[in-house]
Amino acid sequence: MMEKGKKGGRLLMNILHEAQEKHGYISEHMLKQISIDQGIPIARLYGVVKFYTMFHTEPQGRYVIEFCGSPSCVLNDGTRLEKFLEQELKAKVGATTKDGMFTLYKTSCIGCCDEAPAMLVNGEPHTRLTVEKLTALLQKLQAAQGGKKPQKK
Amino acid sequence: MILMQILRQTRMEALEKARAMGPDAVLALLEKKGLEGRGGAAFSTARKWRGCRDAPSDERFVVCNADEGEPGTFKDKFIIRHNAETMIEGMLIAAYVVGAKRCFIYLRGEYECLRPRLQQQIDDVLARARMDGVAVEIVRGAGAYVCGEATALLQSIQGFRGTAMYKPPNPTTCGLWGKPTVINNVETLACAAQAVLFDDWDPSLRLFSLSGNIKNPGVYEFPLGVKMSTIIDVARPARKLKAMSFGCFGGIMPVDEGMAVTPEAICIERCQHGTYSIILIDEGNNVVDVACSIAKFYAYESCGKCTPCREGTIRILNLLKKIRDGKGVKKDLQVLCELATHVQETALCGLGQTCGNHVLTSIQHFPEDYDYCLKKNRENIGEGKGKK
Numbered sequence: 001m002m003e004k005g006k007k008g009g010r011l012l013m014n015i016l017h018e019a020q021e022k023h024g025y026i027s028e029h030m031l032k033q034i035s036i037d038q039g040i041p042i043a044r045l046y047g048v049v050k051f052y053t054m055f056h057t058e059p060q061g062r063y064v065i066e067f068c069g070s071p072s073c074v075l076n077d078g079t080r081l082e083k084f085l086e087q088e089l090k091a092k093v094g095a096t097t098k099d100g101m102f103t104l105y106k107t108s109c110i111g112c113c114d115e116a117p118a119m120l121v122n123g124e125p126h127t128r129l130t131v132e133k134l135t136a137l138l139q140k141l142q143a144a145q146g147g148k149k150p151q152k153k
Numbered sequence: 154m155i156l157m158q159i160l161r162q163t164r165m166e167a168l169e170k171a172r173a174m175g176p177d178a179v180l181a182l183l184e185k186k187g188l189e190g191r192g193g194a195a196f197s198t199a200r201k202w203r204g205c206r207d208a209p210s211d212e213r214f215v216v217c218n219a220d221e222g223e224p225g226t227f228k229d230k231f232i233i234r235h236n237a238e239t240m241i242e243g244m245l246i247a248a249y250v251v252g253a254k255r256c257f258i259y260l261r262g263e264y265e266c267l268r269p270r271l272q273q274q275i276d277d278v279l280a281r282a283r284m285d286g287v288a289v290e291i292v293r294g295a296g297a298y299v300c301g302e303a304t305a306l307l308q309s310i311q312g313f314r315g316t317a318m319y320k321p322p323n324p325t326t327c328g329l330w331g332k333p334t335v336i337n338n339v340e341t342l343a344c345a346a347q348a349v350l351f352d353d354w355d356p357s358l359r360l361f362s363l364s365g366n367i368k369n370p371g372v373y374e375f376p377l378g379v380k381m382s383t384i385i386d387v388a389r390p391a392r393k394l395k396a397m398s399f400g401c402f403g404g405i406m407p408v409d410e411g412m413a414v415t416p417e418a419i420c421i422e423r424c425q426h427g428t429y430s431i432i433l434i435d436e437g438n439n440v441v442d443v444a445c446s447i448a449k450f451y452a453y454e455s456c457g458k459c460t461p462c463r464e465g466t467i468r469i470l471n472l473l474k475k476i477r478d479g480k481g482v483k484k485d486l487q488v489l490c491e492l493a494t495h496v497q498e499t500a501l502c503g504l505g506q507t508c509g510n511h512v513l514t515s516i517q518h519f520p521e522d523y524d525y526c527l528k529k530n531r532e533n534i535g536e537g538k539g540k541k
Contacts, residue, residue: 011290011310012312012403013292013294013309013310013312013313014292014293014297015294016295017293017295040312044522047314048312048313048314050260051297051314051315051316051456052294052295052296052297052315053295053296053297054262054294054295054296055295066263067196069446069449069450070224070225070362070401070450071224071225071365071398071401071432071443071446071447071450072224072225072365072370072432073365074442074443074446075365075432075434075438075443076365076366093267107296108222108224108296108453108454109222109223109224109225109226109263109298109420109450110263111198111221111222111226111227111230111261111263111264112227113224113225113226113227113364113365113370113432114227114362114363114364114370114372115370116370117366117371120263123265123266123539124266126264128526153511
């Protein structure tokens, strides 16, 4: 395969992560740029991006919530909390809220089984969740909307 | 006294000792101490390193597998958080022994919050190690469980989709960019540094990740052969325990307080110990629900390369859902068993080969839970709700 800087160069996974950090997703324009810089066909790049669940090719909510669906979280009331989140955000798993604030995903284990149920918000773990904790967190994040932007745009 | 062996720090002394001994003596020492891989396969670390060292090549690599995605497992996170320096030192010892210049830590995307500090610690250890031309890089994973599998992990580092590859060739002789590559788990590397330095290092101690319906979940250290009752004592379940699941892939078996936890004892119950992550389930739960959530996990995480796993995991999930929702019939169990066995026998990598364990073991050990779900269906039909 004709790929520039194949062995000595930077690793594609890290390049993609850094690209995504700029706007919360990897746009087609960015993919084209990476394709040119790295000498990798864009079709192959797209295949890689689509394989990994943490890479997104569409704009995401300001806060990406990844709710853990592993057995430990399910055993500790996780399913009920997930339903509660869906209700509260008025968005199904995989969708973004209308105001563009939150995108809700369900994920495999995030390694917080000892503090189940748990979820990641923009990569930060929130653990030992309860309805009260979730409500408070959502309120806090919504209130911070006017303030500093964490990741997007 | 230090409470856990895994937290003992080697403070660059292990690396110094290894350099003074020379690569061959280090290999002999690790062999004598009986260090085995802690990622689940329990392969001799010394043999793996020797295989890589002896493979003819101008270049070699060392990879630390920190892509611990197995549900119920969080011991590597614990080590990275509390004793990353020793793990990095273990990597440098591996690099010294096999003659590698470039090392990678494949950190799973879900552990992104650990990365800044880990990077600092890498820089710090490298500065103190004074190893000429050796670099350690973090590779950021992006949420694919299958990348914990060695060949898929290598694919991912090289910038491809993380799909499993056929073996042989083994990564030890033909890994990253076709060069000999050592891949070790976080715990293995930390243990390697400790085994080199400490004379009283105990090879029988294992980290257990306990979670589920218990009051004291967390990472604990027990020797192999520990009594199940001891584990239950520290775990403090609120109600009577009914079943335990070894991660997702290890299978579900009844809790037997008198059992000594050894690979053999677990094997007799047709389960696999893996990384000793135990999810404890109490009597308030139906095992079918747990099996269902595990099946969901597999259907979601299958990389899609081989047909048995790609299709089989989804069929297994659908059948389990059908049974759970009270729409199953007795014959579904038989189909489920046949399907699970078939997928296990024909799948390409470890993920597919183990994805039927929870089905087979739960049907074997908890037929009453399945009966309960099947009975629901019979009652429904009896009441005329389901016309058949």
